[in-house]
Amino acid sequence: MAAEKRVLFRSAWLPWVLLAPQLVVITLFFFWPAGQALVQSLQQQDAFGTSVQWVGLENFQRLFADPSYYDSMKTTLVFSLLVAGIGLGVSLLLAVMADRIVRGSTVYKTLLIWPYAVAPAVAGVLWLFMFAPSIGVVAWYLRVWGFEWNHLLDGNHAMALIVMAAVWKQLSYNFLFFLAGLQSIPKSLIEAAAIDGARPWRRFWTIVFPLLSPTSFFLLVVNVVYVFLDTFAIVDASTHGGPGKETEILVYKLYYDGFKGMDLGASAAQSVVLMVIVVLLTIVQFKYVERRVNY
């Protein structure tokens, strides 16, 4: 569209001063730990750090020689597609519905935003509790309807459990942005289409959805990052990656090897790989998906 807007500063140092707080935060909480991870991924050390050896790329070689790492990648792919797909779909539906409600909309909106305040580990425990095979409410009703729920031994059930918890946790965030997006669409456009005789479904697909695309795109990026980096607590609190390794997503394996197994070298190597994957995914999204976005 229009040419990029540029602000020109006369002073040489003022822009840096204005940027400084943000730069400090990023350096402290991103660049420094990321640098540490890079260094540690080339080392092998004992738990207390009393003996450290440089092992070159061995941690990475071992990782890529491990067939279970590729299984974990596949699991992560399935998990992220499900969470991003269902999460965005359901929250869009809820936002469209909430946008149409006239009376009591604040109550609905507040209730829908609540889950965002819940910590991921708590979300995991909450869903685990409802679906616990012997005592869970939902598991009990499912059994009444003749469905044997057992996420302890059935990988699909376990996957469904963590997908539900992860989607529920992120629903509010998505909902909030979709709702804001919907409210910024000029009513006149929709009214004009209505006068021309477009039914609600058609109005949604030809007017609302395209105009929402910047929001949808932003949420897609955020959700993918969320699924890849922020969901380990849900897995840790509910399935521990089981049964077998069926719900062992990359970020959980990383957490487990580093913080339970005390194998910092292997964990650091995994975090470097994960960082590369997420950066690549984000670049791909900006390069290809963003083209279809109308600003």
Add this chain to the structure above:
Amino acid sequence: MTLKLQAAALAAAAALCGPAQAQTEIQWWHSMGGALGEWVNDLANEFNASQKDYKVVPTFKGSYDQSMTAAIAAFRAGNAPNILQVFEVGTATMMASKGAIVPVAKVMTDAGFKFDPKVYVGAVAGYYTAPNGQMLSFPFNSSTPVFYYNKDAFKAAGLDPEKAPGTWPEVALAAAKLKASGHKCPFTTSWQSWTQLESFSAWHNTLFATKNNGFGGLDTRLVINTPLHVRHIENLANMSKQGLFVYKGRANVPDATFPSGECAMLTGTSALYSSVSKNAKFAYGMSTLPYYPDVPGAPQNTVIGGASLWVMAGKKPAEYKGTAAFFNFLSSPEVQAKSHQRTGYLPITTAAFEATDKSGFYKKNPGTDVAVTQMIRKTTDKSRGIRLGNMVQIRTVIDEEMEQVWSGKKSAKEALDDSVKRGNELLERFEKANKS
């Protein structure tokens, strides 16, 4: 006049003594929640009241693996606690971290206390002793797997409630009868690796890993795919298929299913006793772990679980003296016997066991001696305990592989072969990381 003088003298004395008597604080990080947390606090209070020089400050740091992670982070940052409670699977990791810990035997003798490792129960002390005979950590709370069964459910199924099934074939028969009487969960187990493979091996006088289960060196490798191990896991898999064994999850998650009455038989830690005695609304019995009667040498002895106290390196001399005094207090037979009777953990000294026996505690609380008799036996090189590096991950590997068996995706043989293969990779890695 004299009164005034006396008062002045007293005040002066108090002022002089005050700073000199400043207490040395001993930080103690532990993982004992709930009722066990109260026990830990009582121990510290009792010790603090018994003398004036030191003050032990216990801090609950979450589950065993959480407090260990916290202590490692604290050590790296230079402010580790004086005493750290570490679970038994972390023992090899602690032993290998020579710069991070001070052997308990050294702490005691340096402070001038007599320290005789022989007063401790062999299977317990042996576990925490280095190959050169030096005791490295202080055995604090030790447990061992035992067998619990619901006597009411046994009666309802037409079984003799006073006769616990002693062998695995008898367990299967009892489970079948329980199932026929409508029981949904005849048998389950917690800590499946600990009860069904680690203790199972020692109980049948069979190795879990080479080099005497890791006691003989870091180049130890798993050997849990022998015909005996395969036979046992196959047996459990068959029971699982018929609904006689119901899998209830990893670690201690299945524990709750016994006191609630959901499962009629359970193999789990002897420390579950405190919860069972408090919460079970039915008659229950405790017995020794089942075994296969045709295996020569069975039953031998079971292996320990629980935790020990490690002394961290890099502290002030006064703090080491205080730590030693606290350990000396903990090892007195009275404190030991009281702790054993209160918690269901094993008595750690033979004197504590004898004192408890004499007091008539075992007669009043039948079943509480099962764990003790399982442990206080002559151990063999194969049964002394299992001490492997990366044991936390090895247990997870076994959890993962066993789940494949219970869900019917792998045969017992395949799963055990894969456990050995994956476990050995972890052992090799530990060996390499700790070579220096």
